[in-house]
Amino acid sequence: MNTTTADVVVIGAGIAGASAAAALAQTQRVIVLEREAFPGMHSTGRSAALFSEIYGSAPIRALSRASRRFLYAPPEGFVDAPIVRQRGALHIASAAQMDELDAFCALPDVAPSVHRLSAPAALARCSILRSDYVAAAALEAGSADVDVDLLHRGWLRQLKARDGQLIVNAEVVRLARGGAGWRVETPDLRIDAPVVVNAAGAWADVVARLADVRPVGLEPRRRTALIVDAPGAESDSWPMVIDIDERFYFRPDAGGLLLSPGDETPSAPCDAQPDELDIAIAVDRVQTATTLEVRRIRRSWAGLRSFVADRNPVVGFASDAPGFFWLAGQGGYGIQTAPAMGRLACALAQGEPTPADLAELGVDAQSLRPDRLAATAGV
Ligand SMILES: Cc1cc2nc3c(=O)[nH]c(=O)nc-3n(C[C@H](O)[C@H](O)[C@H](O)COP(=O)(O)OP(=O)(O)OC[C@H]3O[C@@H](n4cnc5c(N)ncnc54)[C@H](O)[C@@H]3O)c2cc1C
Numbered sequence: 001m002n003t004t005t006a007d008v009v010v011i012g013a014g015i016a017g018a019s020a021a022a023a024l025a026q027t028q029r030v031i032v033l034e035r036e037a038f039p040g041m042h043s044t045g046r047s048a049a050l051f052s053e054i055y056g057s058a059p060i061r062a063l064s065r066a067s068r069r070f071l072y073a074p075p076e077g078f079v080d081a082p083i084v085r086q087r088g089a090l091h092i093a094s095a096a097q098m099d100e101l102d103a104f105c106a107l108p109d110v111a112p113s114v115h116r117l118s119a120p121a122a123l124a125r126c127s128i129l130r131s132d133y134v135a136a137a138a139l140e141a142g143s144a145d146v147d148v149d150l151l152h153r154g155w156l157r158q159l160k161a162r163d164g165q166l167i168v169n170a171e172v173v174r175l176a177r178g179g180a181g182w183r184v185e186t187p188d189l190r191i192d193a194p195v196v197v198n199a200a201g202a203w204a205d206v207v208a209r210l211a212d213v214r215p216v217g218l219e220p221r222r223r224t225a226l227i228v229d230a231p232g233a234e235s236d237s238w239p240m241v242i243d244i245d246e247r248f249y250f251r252p253d254a255g256g257l258l259l260s261p262g263d264e265t266p267s268a269p270c271d272a273q274p275d276e277l278d279i280a281i282a283v284d285r286v287q288t289a290t291t292l293e294v295r296r297i298r299r300s301w302a303g304l305r306s307f308v309a310d311r312n313p314v315v316g317f318a319s320d321a322p323g324f325f326w327l328a329g330q331g332g333y334g335i336q337t338a339p340a341m342g343r344l345a346c347a348l349a350q351g352e353p354t355p356a357d358l359a360e361l362g363v364d365a366q367s368l369r370p371d372r373l374a375a376t377a378g379v
Helices: 015-024 058-065 068-072 095-106 119-125 148-161 201-210 233-237 276-289 338-349 356-360
Strands: 002-005 008-011 030-033 084-086 089-093 114-118 136-140 144-146 165-167 174-178 181-185 189-193 195-198 219-229 240-243 249-253 256-260 297-307 314-317 324-328
Touching: 008 015, 008 181, 008 189, 015 030, 015 148, 015 195, 015 324, 015 338, 030 189, 058 338, 068 338, 089 095, 089 119, 095 136, 114 119, 119 136, 148 165, 174 201, 181 195, 195 201, 195 338, 201 297, 201 324, 219 276, 233 249, 240 276, 256 276, 276 297, 314 338, 324 338, 338 356
Parallel strands: 002 189, 008 030, 008 195, 030 165, 089 240, 195 324
Antiparallel strands: 084 144, 089 136, 114 136, 174 181, 181 189, 219 256, 219 297, 240 249, 249 256, 314 324
């Protein structure tokens, strides 16, 4: 077996591992280990690619606000095309959902970003909405589609340029204290490093158990998406339409429409596959709210969104295992929060405080600490 050393080993090369590893590689010798043959095969490659500053819990919204600048104006040379394309998000409510819409629009950090729209004004933005379904809506004009692959590749390229290393087909199978702090083993390689970053997505608790570290109670939940034919070219200018209770959403996608039933079915960590019933539910819910007639499903997929009990991410050192750093639980928001999360993880993993610009926008590392979960993780 080959042996080597590093300052930091990152487990998982999805968007979380890639963003943190690229930031850490500015000052540290970083090795990223990815089990699959290519990075992005799991949640990162399966998202709906939304950037919204008002989607998710308050800590998520702060991380998203703090990510905006990077997504719209990345550093020189990071990528060679725009990462985001502006597209509004229209949060719609039926008559029975008006209380939810009101409560959402009243949240202090949501209110400045949305405009209330009457039903006719909502229909003017998206012509397939049914006038007898939509009672009112809230439009977030500043949301966007993210080119996830471009963003992810940008960080992997940056990692390489900073002499960091990505090793694929490298599943971490053993993880124990020893050597310089942690001894990390794949079937072919042993690495000694003082710091291990657990960015294993849905497998983060599996990795913790390998290391005999207390799990955080991560629950992977399956979410389904499908692409259907769009009713016409005009649809490309529509906003993303999101049911206020997230029972469905749809948005234009490369000449078609991406639909989701907003499902959250508990699942073991796995290569998630779509269920026919969830596909049928998505079609039914979207057809109920719109005049769309789905005749053909071009393709469908599913991926895992992984949450802990309070649905906030988990970022920071484990209190029961020095040098074991958590970067997990991004739920359905790991793309839009990745720029801020990668920098926050980098700072905390080096014993530094939250970067001032992130703190100013409301990012509070305390609310993300792993040890807040000790009581709920059932261990
Ligand atoms: C249908 C769907 C829609 C979504 N929509 C959005 C959206 O619109 N906006 C948004 O911001 N987010 C969205 N998300 C959520 C987002 O995709 C995730 O939060 C994000 O991709 C999580 O990234 P990650 O790097 O933590 O996980 P992953 O991308 O799953 O990466 C984890 C990696 O760890 C590797 N790994 C696991 N165990 C080991 C091991 N033992 N050794 C080595 N490697 C290992 C895995 O192979 C994997 O590549 C959506 C998700 C889904 C499924």
